[in-house]
Amino acid sequence: MAQRVILGIGDRTVAAALGGQFHELPDVEIVGVEGTSGELIGAVGAVPRVDVVLVHEDIGPLPALDLIRELVVRHPQLAVILVAGEATAEIFAAAMGSGARGVITDDPTLSELQSRVEQAAEWSATMRRHFQGGADVPASGRLGTLLTLCGAKGGTGTTTVAIHLAVALASADRTVCLVDLDLQTGDIPGYLDVQHRHSVADLAAAADGLDSAVVAEALFVHPAGPHLLLSPPHGEDSEEISARAVRQILTALRTRYDIVIVDAGSQATEANAMAVELADTVVVTATPDVPALRGAKRITQLWTRLQIRREQDVQVLLTRHDRRNEIQPDLARKMVGAPLMKATVPANFRALEEAANTGSPALVKNGDFRKAIGKVAAEAGLLDAPAERRGDSGAALVEFAGILPLIGIVVLLIWQTVLVGLTSMYSSHASNEAARAVAVLGYDRPDERAEVRERAVARIAGAWKDERHLRISVVDGYARVTIDSPVVLPGWRTPFGITTSARVVDETGE
Ligand SMILES: Nc1ncnc2c1ncn2[C@@H]1O[C@H](COP(=O)(O)OP(=O)(O)OP(=O)(O)O)[C@@H](O)[C@H]1O
Ligand SMILES: [Mg+2]
Known part of the structure; x- marks a missing residue:
């Protein structure tokens, strides 16, 4: 070529x-x-x-x-x-x-x-x-997870959540396609500092023959990971995009990506109704105020009436949450009909403003915000699909994450065995020393006992020297030393001791 x-x-x-x-x-x-x-x-x-x-x-x-x-x-x-x-x-x-x-x-x-x-x-x-590995992979037969996000009304953070979810999931080694189906007012390019001439409109025009090359050409590969399918640059072109085309496009994308995230905006159109109908999970974003929560109720009930999707099958996500807000999740839950997600997106005006103005979502470093996005991803079922399509590395990572706790337990067990081994070794050194000392000094008078103890302890190192956890006795010609066994850290003791004994060889000839 x-x-x-x-x-x-x-x-x-x-x-x-x-x-x-x-x-x-x-x-x-x-x-x-x-x-x-x-x-x-x-x-x-x-x-x-x-x-x-x-x-x-x-x-x-x-x-x-x-x-x-x-x-x-x-x-x-x-x-x-x-x-x-x-x-x-x-x-x-x-x-x-x-x-x-x-x-x-x-x-x-x-x-x-x-x-x-x-x-x-x-x-x-x-x-x-x-x-373009993601865009070029042939249709695999398995459908990726489709999440459709809608706004209860304009400006409730739909696009913000969509973008941050897409970036977070891409960095968790999922192949992600973010689709801007807010056809009239889509603004993802602004938030991600992207210019790309191709859009949903190009795919809609070719919807009957969507092969890999056509799909790959329309997508923008963002350096932060997700691939983007943008809304048409001219709002009026959105009229050409039928529900049927949306169905074909989303299905084509789901065969190629682990996760497809649709920003469906807040206007009810034929195109985004299709995205709501097809989705595995639908999330309606609402800010904690009466108009937005009423909006959430209105749109979910509309979908129910039109038999697009049942109210119970939609989740409402509270955005811009702050403990100082008048409306808290419990009240919001009562105001909307659909279930409210447990996760909420915290208010984070400053960082989001900066990120939006510079087109770089990575500027949002706030830990609470990132954690919230992770929780939304988990609750929306986006982490359920294993990251298989990128080849073995993704799957291996997931498997590794799965066995991580097991590795932790094994390491702890080995460490514990080492601690018990050391305890037993020190105990044995101490009892041998004690036996020798008893043989030379005797063990009847308090000063003899103190001297024996001192010599025995001198043979022990570190935290094992701690006298509160060390007992010495001489019984039937044997010096016995018991040291309480540590767990996890040498200083943490169980009440169970490890005892060793050594015979006192009478060197005085008595
Ligand atoms: N959690 C948040 N905390 C503070 N500000 C936020 C939060 N989420 C979004 N915003 C701000 O609110 C504004 C609207 O957000 P965004 O564009 O994501 O909403 P939208 O629902 O997609 O709006 P539109 O209806 O225009 O598509 C932006 O300025 C964004 O930075
Ligand atoms: Mg938006």
Whole structure:
């Protein structure tokens, strides 16, 4: 397959010269020549399957290195080469630092050009296979879990929960596809700083023949893990998207991903009603206020009446929860008809605001918020499906997590055996020493006993020296030492002692 290359070069003469050289190379197709950084970003987003982009150092208005950084963040599988007047070590280091795959002079020999572009294209193909593993896997027959999230009304945190669930599950080694079915007002690209021309509309247009290539092309592979299927950039295009198309798209995605998360927004449309009907789990987000909770009741009852889904089969998730709120979960539970989830999403205005403004969900580091997202995932049944599709590593991880407690118990048992062994060893040293001391000193007078004890204790180390847990006696010609056995830590003792004894050999000849 020919390598598809876009040139980003402001100077027309340089562009024409390089373009001419490319014409002489077999297996390379120039699919765009752009003169500014903005046009280049747009073209890379719009043209299907670009392998390599050449960025000239003089391109503007965005400086070339910033532009390269921007391109590789948006398209991790893209190989970018910097075209520079001179290929010095400094320029090379700076280009690589921005994420470029190489540097080439603006007047390269044909073979230089060919080898540099070939290497870059090869890298890009490998990355594409890696990144789109989820999108390219053939339909496996097993359906992934489908979660549909709806808002009880606008602004209740549906998109926030959808995104954070998707990112969290992707980092738990599940293959995740996040679908923006809030067709008119979908705003996932803003929250995730993504620009991608393809959307649900492209798949809806091809819904009758959704093969892997078509699906892979429409999806955006986000560096944070989840693959994204965005809502149409123009709200009016959403009218073309029928319930039937939604059914076909979601089914196609479920055959390819462990988990499909749909942000269905808060408007009741034909398309999101289908997502509600098909889902394994439906979650309605509601803020703790009367309008939102009434909204939750209204929408769940509407679905029941329309026989889309029974109220009992929907869960309501309280978002922006704070203990200082007037409405607490118990009251909310009474106000909605559908079951309320045990997990709630805590109010976290500052971090979420920052994350939303910069398009980076990773900025939300708050432990409570992350834990809450984990609990929502568990309660919504999203952790039930094993992470099989990524191959053995995911499954092995899950299995490993499963046997982790067992490993813990075995390690503790071994440790405990070591503690008991040490106790018995010290006890034996002490009783031998005591027997020797008794033989030399006798054991009748208190000072003799104290001396014997002191000598015996001197043979013991560490926490085992603790006299409260150590008893010495001399009975029938034997010195007996009992040390209380520790559990887990040397200082933690059971009332059960380990006793050893040693015969007192009478050395005085009496
Ligand atoms: N738990 C939370 N704590 C504080 N602020 C939150 C929380 N969840 C969401 N927000 C904020 O509320 C606003 C709306 O959130 P979001 O876009 O996720 O809601 P939505 O239900 O998807 O809204 P829309 O109806 O516009 O689709 C955003 O500014 C978001 O940062
Ligand atoms: Mg939203």
